[in-house]
Amino acid sequence: xxxxxxxxxxxxxxxxxxxxxxxxxxxxxxxxxxxxxxxxxxxxxxxxxxxxxxxxxxxxxxxxxxxxxxxxxxxxxxxxxxxxxxxxxxxxxxxxxxxxxxxxxxxxxxxxxxxxxxxxxxxxxxxxxxxxxxxxxxxxxxxxxxxxxxxxxxxxxxxxxxxxxxxxxxxxxxxxxxxxxxxxxxxxxxxxxxxxxxxxxxxxxxxxxxxxxxxxxxxxxxxxxxxxxxxxxxxxxxxxxxxxxxxxxxxxxxxxxxxxxxxxxxxxxxxxxxxxxxxxxxxxxxxxxx
Amino acid sequence: xxxxxxxxxxxxxxxxxxxxxxxxxxxxxxxxxxxxxxxxxxxxxxxxxxxxxxxxxxxxxxxxxxxxxxxxxxxxxxxxxxxxxxxxxxxxxxxxxxxxxxxxxxxxxxxxxxxxxxxxxxxxxxxxxxxxxxxxxxxxxxxxxxxxxxxxxxxxxxxxxxxxxxxxxxxxxxxxxxxxxxxxxxxxxxxxxxxxxxxxxxxxxxxxxxxxxxxxxxxxxxxxxxxxxxxxxxxx
Numbered sequence: 313x314x315x316x317x318x319x320x321x322x323x324x325x326x327x328x329x330x331x332x333x334x335x336x337x338x339x340x341x342x343x344x345x346x347x348x349x350x351x352x353x354x355x356x357x358x359x360x361x362x363x364x365x366x367x368x369x370x371x372x373x374x375x376x377x378x379x380x381x382x383x384x385x386x387x388x389x390x391x392x393x394x395x396x397x398x399x400x401x402x403x404x405x406x407x408x409x410x411x412x413x414x415x416x417x418x419x420x421x422x423x424x425x426x427x428x429x430x431x432x433x434x435x436x437x438x439x440x441x442x443x444x445x446x447x448x449x450x451x452x453x454x455x456x457x458x459x460x461x462x463x464x465x466x467x468x469x470x471x472x473x474x475x476x477x478x479x480x481x482x483x484x485x486x487x488x489x490x491x492x493x494x495x496x497x498x499x500x501x502x503x504x505x506x507x508x509x510x511x512x513x514x515x516x517x518x519x520x521x522x523x524x525x526x527x528x529x530x531x532x533x534x535x536x537x538x539x540x541x542x543x544x545x546x547x548x549x550x551x552x553x554x555x556x557x558x559x560x561x562x563x564x565x566x567x568x569x570x571x572x573x574x575x576x577x578x579x580x581x582x583x584x585x586x587x588x589x590x591x592x593x594x595x596x597x598x599x600x601x602x
Numbered sequence: 603x604x605x606x607x608x609x610x611x612x613x614x615x616x617x618x619x620x621x622x623x624x625x626x627x628x629x630x631x632x633x634x635x636x637x638x639x640x641x642x643x644x645x646x647x648x649x650x651x652x653x654x655x656x657x658x659x660x661x662x663x664x665x666x667x668x669x670x671x672x673x674x675x676x677x678x679x680x681x682x683x684x685x686x687x688x689x690x691x692x693x694x695x696x697x698x699x700x701x702x703x704x705x706x707x708x709x710x711x712x713x714x715x716x717x718x719x720x721x722x723x724x725x726x727x728x729x730x731x732x733x734x735x736x737x738x739x740x741x742x743x744x745x746x747x748x749x750x751x752x753x754x755x756x757x758x759x760x761x762x763x764x765x766x767x768x769x770x771x772x773x774x775x776x777x778x779x780x781x782x783x784x785x786x787x788x789x790x791x792x793x794x795x796x797x798x799x800x801x802x803x804x805x806x807x808x809x810x811x812x813x814x815x816x817x818x819x820x821x822x823x824x825x826x827x828x829x830x831x832x833x834x835x836x837x838x
Contacts, residue, residue, distance in 0.1 A: 473707070480693045480704050486655050487691040492679040492708035492755070 314445045316567045317560065322451035322520065324559020325458035329513040330536030331543065331551035332465065333506030339482040339546040340502040343404045347388060347411035349533015351507045353419060355381045355514030356524050360428055370433045377511040385507025386500055394496070412530075419526035427525045430518035450520040457516060461509060462552050469548065478502065482546070535562070535575075538582050544595025553593055606631045606759055606790050607652065607683075612661035614644075614651050621647045623814040624661065629759065629792050634785050636793040636801040636822070638835055639811035645794040646688050648811070649761050652792075653685040654678045666758070680708045684757035688764050688794075690748040694737035698728055701736050701747055705754030714754075721750040724780065742773040749780070753789075760784065761792045766800065778804055798835040802826045810835070 330352060337345045358377035362368040368376070392411050396404050437449040469475035480488040481498045489495055517532055518524050535558060543554025561581055565574035585593065607629040614622035622644045629635045637645045650656045652663055654675035663670045665681055673681070684705075692701050702721055706714045722729035725746040731739065736747060745765055752760060762781065766774040778800050785791050795801035802808055805822035810831060818831060825831045 473703070473711070476696060476700055476704065477707065479695060483693050483695055484691050486675075487687060487693065488704075489655065489675040490653060490679065490685050490687065491704045491751075492676050493704070494674075494676045 316563050318445070318447055318451055320560030320563035321556055322448070322454045322559070323563060324539075324556035325454045326513050326517050326520070326555075327532065327536045327539045327558050328458055328552045328555025329461060329509050329516070330532060331540040331555045332461070332548065333510050333513075334537050334540040335543075335545055335547060335551040336478075336502050337506050338540070340478060341389075341393070341499050343393065343401065344408060344537070345393075345503075345506070346405070346408040346533070346537075347415055348506065348510060349529040349531075349536070350412050350415035350419075351381050351384060351510040351529065352514040352517065352532060353524075353526060353529030354384060354415060355511030356430065356518040356528060357419060357423055357428075358511070359433065359515045359518070360430055360524055363431055363433065364428075370436070374433065374512070374515050377515060378508045381511035381514075382504045382508040385503040385510075388507075389500055389503040394499075412533075416526045416530070423526065425526060427523040430522040430524045432522065433515060433519050448520075450516070454516045454520065457512060458552070461512070462548075465505075465548055474498075474501065535578065538579065541592055542582050542585055544592030547592070547594045550592055550594035557593075604631050605629075606666060607792065608662075608664040609648075609652065610662045610664070612648070612651065612663065613659045614647055614656055615659050616647075621814055622651065622658070625809075625811070625814070625816050627809050627816060627819070629790060631758075631790055632785075632788070633806045634781070634791040634793060634804055634822075636795060636805040636808045637811055638795060638798040638801055638808060638825075640835075641796070642813070643811040644814040645811055646763050647814075649685055649763050649792070649794055650687075653683065653761065655685075679755045679757070682756075682758035683761065684752040684755045684759070685761040686748050686752040686763060686765065688767070690744050692736045692739075692744055692747050692751065694735070696736055697732065698734055698736055698739070698747055699732040701751050702728075702754050705751035708755065717754055717756065721753060724753075724783075725750050741768050742770070742776075745769060745773075745777060746780075749777075753784070757789065759790045759792060761794075763794045764796060765793070766795060766797045774800065798831070799826075802831075 333348050334345065337343065355377045358380045359373050362373035362376050388411055392407050393404060396407060434449050434453045437453060439449045440447050469479060477493045478498055480491065480493060481495055485495050536555060539554035539558040540551050542558060543550030558578060562574050562578050565577040569577060605628055610626050611624050612622055613624055625648065637648060639645050647656065651658050654670065654673060665683060693704060702718050703714060706717060727743055728747060728750055731743065739747060749765065765777050769777065774797065781791060782804055793801055793805065802822045802825050808820065808822050808825045809816050810818040818825065
């Protein structure tokens with residue numbers, strides 16, 4: 313029971329970190345970046361290549377993955393999404409799906425479809441026993457990383473000038489421009505942060521579930537997207553809450569109901585929440601003005 | 603007096619709709635100039651184009667002698683113009699103080715505190731509520747915040763789009779008094795209003811817009827006593 317709870321929180325923390333990327337991009341650019349999950353996969357491969365092929369130590373290799381994904385996020389936004397800034401949301405959505413397939417197939421060409429055994433990058437940290445319950449080192453690292461990211465992001469958006477500008481852009485792009493805020497650059501920054509976080513999520517995910525394939529990011533990406541909607545898309549605390557709850561539900565469903573049905577249960581819970589509260593758990597009420 | 607803003611033969615389209623059909627007007631330094639006209643005449647479109655939010659199909663906008671054709675909207679505030687947009691458009695999720703800080707986004711952080719104090723002096727209600735989330739303010743307070751936010755950039759030209767909209771008469775008087783004070787303190791004002799009576803009574807000059815064209819212009823007094831204007835806009 314307790315072990316399951318811990319596993320759930322750990323898995324949920326990974327979802328939460330990924331969900332942050334979805335929710336921040338949605339909040340600012342009002343688009344669903346379906347390629348976000350595949351950025352996780354790229355982050356995983358970067359960490360894998362640098363440690364397994366080049367023998368880099370853990371910290372530089374994670375940093376490298378973060379840098380590559382950050383740049384990837386910025387480039388994808390510039391090339392694929394920025395030209396569609398005034399297009400219909402459907403066009404942007406289709407483009408995002410296209411980018412997702414593009415990244416998956418690029419990975420397929422480079423690394424083939426053979427799964428790679430991902431090394432446990434946090435092996436140097438001991439697992440602990442607490443009252444007869446073993447807490448895996450990956451769980452400890454994941455939860456701590458999640459907390460740090462949550463606190464840092466909250467401080468960033470509430471205390472810094474750039475962060476407040478992001479809030480302003482998410483609320484009203486036109487008014488933000490009148491203030492002198494460069495909206496394009498703010499959107500770019502959001503993609504950078506989201507993609508950097510995706511890299512971290514990729515490393516954590518692959519450390520806990522150590523098979524790496526070009527499709528590794530797809531399912532966690534969709535689940536994290538679900539988590540973001542579950543918690544209330546556009547809301548940073550909502551992404552956290554949604555992610556963790558989703559992780560717990562998934563693990564409990566696997567443990568007590570059925571491994572095969574667990575995903576169905578997760579999505580069923582999402583549907584129920586959305587019927588009861590369409591804006592998600594912590595979603596803000598949106599009043600459309602004309 | 604020198605010419606601060608000069609708009610020449612401006613054409614603006616929304617898709618295929620020709621919203622502004624070749625208007626020309628100017629604002630001299632130190633003036634209050636008002637654009638009046640019915641709903642849909644193109645008043646807000648004009649202000650949004652001058653501030654760079656909309657791009658004109660043709661024509662020119664010159665500010666302080668500089669052609670603004672290829673300047674993106676977020677650079678305009680640095681040139682010395684600020685728009686207090688229609689419907690206020692304050693940041694509802696930020697606090698009152700944070701809204702004011704956003705208004706000074708392009709200025710050095712060290713200069714901001716003094717400006718905020720000056721705004722609080724002008725609008726004491728904002729000081730009382732500085733920590734409050736802007737979405738919880740009343741309509742009048744939101745308008746004051748929107749004006750305060752626009753003033754935070756210390757603009758040479760302050761453009762106000764329907765500042766009296768939706769406000770109680772007593773607040774309308776107050777807002778117009780503040781506009782006059784700002785003008786006396788040296789800020790040039792370009793005012794768009796549906797409340798033509800009030801606007802004309804404080805304006806040095808006025809232009810009347812009708813379906814995207816300027817049909818009449820003159821001093822505020824002249825138009826206030828112009829029969830056609832009285833009939834169309836002042837309810838006579």
